[in-house]
Amino acid sequence: MTETGAHRAIDAVWRIESARLIAGLARIVRDVGLAxxxxxxxxxxALERWPESGVPDNPGAWLMATAKHxxxxxxxxxKMLERKHExxxxxxxxxxxxxxxxxxxxxxxxxxDDLLRLIFTACHPVLPTEARVALTLRLLGGLTTEEIARAxxxxxxxxxxxxxxxxxxxxEARIPFEVPRGAAxxxxxxxxxxxxxLVFNEGYSATAGDDWVRPALCEDALRLxxxxxxxxxxxxxxxxxxxxMEIQASRLRARIGPSGEPVLLLEQDRxxxxxxxxxxxxxxxxxxxxxxxxxxxxxxxxxxxxCHARARTGEETDWAHIVTLYDALAQLTPSPIVQLNRGVAIxxxxxxxxxxxxxxxxxxxPSLKGYHLLxxxxxxLLEKLGRFDEARAELERAASLTRNxxxxxxxxxxxxACARASAS
Amino acid sequence: xxxxxxxxxxxxxxxxxxxxxLEWDKVFAAMATYHEELQKAGVLLDxxxxxxxxxxxxxxxSGTKRTVIDGPFTEAKELIAGxxxxxxxxxxxxxxxxxxxxxxxxxxxxxxxxQLFELEDFPPSEAIERFRKMGVxxxx
Numbered sequence: 001m002t003e004t005g006a007h008r009a010i011d012a013v014w015r016i017e018s019a020r021l022i023a024g025l026a027r028i029v030r031d032v033g034l035a036x037x038x039x040x041x042x043x044x045x046a047l048e049r050w051p052e053s054g055v056p057d058n059p060g061a062w063l064m065a066t067a068k069h070x071x072x073x074x075x076x077x078x079k080m081l082e083r084k085h086e087x088x089x090x091x092x093x094x095x096x097x098x099x100x101x102x103x104x105x106x107x108x109x110x111x112x113d114d115l116l117r118l119i120f121t122a123c124h125p126v127l128p129t130e131a132r133v134a135l136t137l138r139l140l141g142g143l144t145t146e147e148i149a150r151a152x153x154x155x156x157x158x159x160x161x162x163x164x165x166x167x168x169x170x171x172e173a174r175i176p177f178e179v180p181r182g183a184a185x186x187x188x189x190x191x192x193x194x195x196x197x198l199v200f201n202e203g204y205s206a207t208a209g210d211d212w213v214r215p216a217l218c219e220d221a222l223r224l225x226x227x228x229x230x231x232x233x234x235x236x237x238x239x240x241x242x243x244x245m246e247i248q249a250s251r252l253r254a255r256i257g258p259s260g261e262p263v264l265l266l267e268q269d270r271x272x273x274x275x276x277x278x279x280x281x282x283x284x285x286x287x288x289x290x291x292x293x294x295x296x297x298x299x300x301x302x303x304x305x306x307c308h309a310r311a312r313t314g315e316e317t318d319w320a321h322i323v324t325l326y327d328a329l330a331q332l333t334p335s336p337i338v339q340l341n342r343g344v345a346i347x348x349x350x351x352x353x354x355x356x357x358x359x360x361x362x363x364x365x366p367s368l369k370g371y372h373l374l375x376x377x378x379x380x381l382l383e384k385l386g387r388f389d390e391a392r393a394e395l396e397r398a399a400s401l402t403r404n405x406x407x408x409x410x411x412x413x414x415x416x417a418c419a420r421a422s423a424s
Numbered sequence: 425x426x427x428x429x430x431x432x433x434x435x436x437x438x439x440x441x442x443x444x445x446l447e448w449d450k451v452f453a454a455m456a457t458y459h460e461e462l463q464k465a466g467v468l469l470d471x472x473x474x475x476x477x478x479x480x481x482x483x484x485x486s487g488t489k490r491t492v493i494d495g496p497f498t499e500a501k502e503l504i505a506g507x508x509x510x511x512x513x514x515x516x517x518x519x520x521x522x523x524x525x526x527x528x529x530x531x532x533x534x535x536x537x538x539q540l541f542e543l544e545d546f547p548p549s550e551a552i553e554r555f556r557k558m559g560v561x562x563x564x
Contacts, residue, residue, distance in 0.1 A: 012516035016465060055520075112464070219511065226466035276470060276509075 006051035014043055015142040017060040019227075022139055023114035025067055026177050032121055033167030036139065042067040115140075116179050116231045123192040126173050131166035132195045134159050140227070141220050151217050152202065189232075193241050193298065196224050200245050204252070205262075205404075213256060218249050229284070236293020239284045243302035246281030247309050250274040261406050266314040278309045300329045319349035336365045337373075344377055352384040372401035376411060383414070388422035391415075425539060426469065426511050427518040429525060432534040433477070433503035438496065440476040447530050454526035462510060467521065473506040515539070 018039060026035035042063045056062045122135040137143045137151075145163065149156040180188040203217025225242045232238050254268035263269075285306055288299040304325045311317040326342035339362055347355020359378055368374045379394030392415045399411035436443050462468035478496035497503060505528070512518045518537060527533040 008514070008516045009520065012514055012520040015513055015517055016520060055523075059520075216513075219513075223466035223511075226468075227464065230464045230466075280469070 006055075007047065009055055010043070010046055010050055013046070013055060013059045013063075017063055018043075018142045019115060019118065019140045020060065021063050021067060023118040024064060025071065026118060026121070027114050028068075029071060030177050031171055032118065032135075032139065032177070033171060036167070038067045038070050039063070041070050112231050113179065115227070117177050119192055119228065119231075120179055120188055121170060121175060121177055123188070123195045124170065124175050125188070125191050126175060127166050127169055129195070129198070131162045131169075132191070133198055134162045135166045136195050136224070137199065137220065138163055140224055143220065151214065151220075189235060189237065192228065193237060196221050196228070197241060197245070197298075199224070200248070204248055213252060215252050218245070218252060221245060222249055234291060236288045236291035237296040237298050239288035239291065240293055240296045240299030240302050243281045243284035243288060244298050244305055246277045246284060247302060247305040250277035250281065250309065261410055262404075265308060266317075270312065270314075273309070281309065282306055295328060295332065297329065297333050300325055300332065304329075317348070319345055323349050336362050336368050337371075340368070340374060340377060343381075347381055347384075352381045356381045356385065370401055372398045372407075372411075374398075375401065379411075379414070379418075383418055383421075388418045392418035392422065425513075425515070425518075425542070426509060427522075427537055427539050429508040429510065429522055430504050430536045430538065431473075431506040431508075431528045432536065433505040434529045434533065436529065437473075437505035438476045438478070438503065440478055451526070451528065451530065455528065458524065458526050459508070461524070462508070462521065467510045467512055467517075469509040469511050471506070471508040474504060477503050 021039045021042070022032065022035050025038050026032045029035055029038070045066050046059070046063060050056075119136070119140055122139050123132045127135065133152075134148055137148050138145065143151075145160045146156055149159040152159070179185075200218055200221035203214045203219075203221060205213065222242075222245050225238070225245050229238050229242045250273050251265070251268060253274070254270070254272040255263055257263050281302065285299065285302045288294065288296065288302065293299045294303070304322055307318050307322050307325070322345045323342065326338065326345050330338045330342055339358060343355045343358035343362070345355075346358055356378070359374070359381060362368055362374060363378075365374075375394040376398035379391045379398060382388075382391035382394060395411050395415035395418060399408045399415065402408050402411065431437075459468060459471055462471075476496065480495045480497075482493045482495070482497070484491045484493060508525075510518065510521060512521065518539070522535065522537045525535055528535065
């Protein structure tokens, strides 16, 4: 095996093993930052050894054993930070045995629980959202700082700093490495789901940059969601989120035109939708509903996406049903964005005038000020009603507000079409 | 990117009866554990076993002429007995997962791994555009 070949093989092992490795170590040292350092050290050791010796049969166990030795070395040489030393000492003392068998015993605990703890810690509300995102992709997704920076189009040092600060915050706030229980669980779970969906959405409709979609980011989010669904199989909202992401991802290819421009849902070529992902999404939605979660926020959104997925043509879409789902969603999470989407659904079910009524009520909404989709939707409805001058103004406004180049071009094109229609 | 792990048929898989016995239980258990691992890692898209070739058929072409030939077919090694479809980040990751695939047979088993085409791999042509429209081979 060539050296680069070996390095790429090790990268692949890292992608598969790193989350479990860090999670197992974090439970022992009670510090995700230190756990990641130990795991990284083990990776460095692998990069030194494996090109010579070949990848071992059980690379995960090799990495864990190496990291454990390193932890014990640090402990024995007393080179760990005093606090870490105390914590680790405490952990070991509590088990009343010599360090090595203790650590072994600790690692034999179910890995799944450690991974769950790691997810909850990385998405802890004590961290700012962007730090939760970076830390989750890094610790759970196995992405490098560089990959995260590229995905979110921010400088690499910015991401590195976010991660360093996040680890420090977790340590200083002494966030316990645990799965929250009772009332705290729902709130903390919603933070986890929010982080995963945020990653997905950044891939699904990029808020910045030249590309309209970044499928790799969607795949990362889906992978995280699928992992979480395995770890917490009885949480209906987890299934709901997975359903939503699978169904939306099924449309990824159809959302981009030949020259990279966005193609809107109703104009998409449905033959290009990925039936395997739709099937997976509908199955996840069914599980969410069986778990009694039909009216969760993600399950409702997934149900809306499912309505589109089931319609063989745009004309077959059950808009009346979509309106009822948006009604439920609007009651559950009264947000102007949901109202905006509800307005669109109403316009499809009951005509543009009915939709415009709902959308017009949102123009004074402060939180939508600067949100390009509001003038974009209004422009669309006004255009349908033949009010071309107003439509053009709205579409131009939407174009000036979006940060996505592809979308801006599309909006300006439509505005120009309105201007022509008005002149004729 | 997506890869298909193809399990080659054996005399046993072609026999058409679920093999029984302690040894086979171990094979099935290893297979179940492996797929659970794929599922837990969020990379499993689909997997299935195929019924023996005795229940299938082939169509042979000679120009515009076609002939249907009923199974079973010989040369078990050229037949497939199942597949596992995974979605991974790199070719190396697919390789690492494949390396962990348990022996699907008691003795001499074989798997084959193939990457799914993305139509972007082809130069543009009218026929490819029509496949694109059908959604054939469109990967994310």
